[in-house]
Amino acid sequence: NAGVTQTPKFRVLKTGQSMTLLCAQDMNHEYMYWYRQDPGMGLRLIHYSVGEGTTAKGEVPDGYNVSRLKKQNFLLGLESAAPSQTSVYFCASSYLGGEAFFGQGTRLTVV
Amino acid sequence: DAKTTQPTSMDCAEGRAANLPCNHSTISGNEYVYWYRQIHSQGPQYIIHGLKNNETNEMASLIITEDRKSSTLILPHATLRDTAVYYCIVRVAVDSNYQLIWGAGTKLIIKP
Numbered sequence: 231n232a233g234v235t236q237t238p239k240f241r242v243l244k245t246g247q248s249m250t251l252l253c254a255q256d257m258n259h260e261y262m263y264w265y266r267q268d269p270g271m272g273l274r275l276i277h278y279s280v281g282e283g284t285t286a287k288g289e290v291p292d293g294y295n296v297s298r299l300k301k302q303n304f305l306l307g308l309e310s311a312a313p314s315q316t317s318v319y320f321c322a323s324s325y326l327g328g329e330a331f332f333g334q335g336t337r338l339t340v341v
Numbered sequence: 342d343a344k345t346t347q348p349t350s351m352d353c354a355e356g357r358a359a360n361l362p363c364n365h366s367t368i369s370g371n372e373y374v375y376w377y378r379q380i381h382s383q384g385p386q387y388i389i390h391g392l393k394n395n396e397t398n399e400m401a402s403l404i405i406t407e408d409r410k411s412s413t414l415i416l417p418h419a420t421l422r423d424t425a426v427y428y429c430i431v432r433v434a435v436d437s438n439y440q441l442i443w444g445a446g447t448k449l450i451i452k453p
Contacts, residue, residue: 265443270445271429272444274443275440278438280438288436318382322385326439327432327438327439328390329390330387332363334384
């Protein structure tokens with residue numbers, strides 16, 4: 231049972247480049263989330279989904295897009311990366327908003 | 342904005358009980374308190390949650406005051422591996438969906 235898997239684990243982008251982060255969960259959870267964490271701070275919610283085909287904005291959605299075409303996958307896209315998007319990105323899933331299970335994070339640097 | 346207030350850091354001796362306080366004075370009646378911890382920038386790990394009754398599991402105990410304005414997470418016999426950042430979080434309902442609102446947490450250092 232893999233839980234929540236994030237791909238890739240590390241990435242360096244140049245300003246203006248695009249990329250997609252993949253999150254996959256094998257627990258049949260309805261809810262999935264994307265967070266970012268900056269040094270010394272707690273997690274901030276970017277976007278979330280409460281089921282296949284649904285997405286909603288969180289606290290800091292600007293500059294990001296998401297898609298949930300399959301229940302087990304939640305994709306986070308950066309269309310035009312900026313240095314302010316340098317951060318650690320965490321994906322999580324939960325059953326109907328309860329206990330959340332987190333991936334190990336993606337460390338993104340935008341230069 | 343976070344609905345919780347926690348000390349920035351705490352120390353505890355190995356083998357002792359670690360008591361981590363949290364204030365959530367604006368919590369609403371149907372909002373749960375959750376605790377997570379994060380070790381070395383890994384993905385956060387769920388510890389426990391509660392609404393108004395005290396809760397206990399294999400990892401910790403959660404004591405919630407009767408007025409629900411504050412709570413305490415208790416690690417009964419702290420070990421060096423419990424060194425981590427501990428987050429006290431209120432789960433809020435936004436447009437009928439649930440979100441966890443994270444603060445900066447408490448950095449707990451267990452000392453030998």
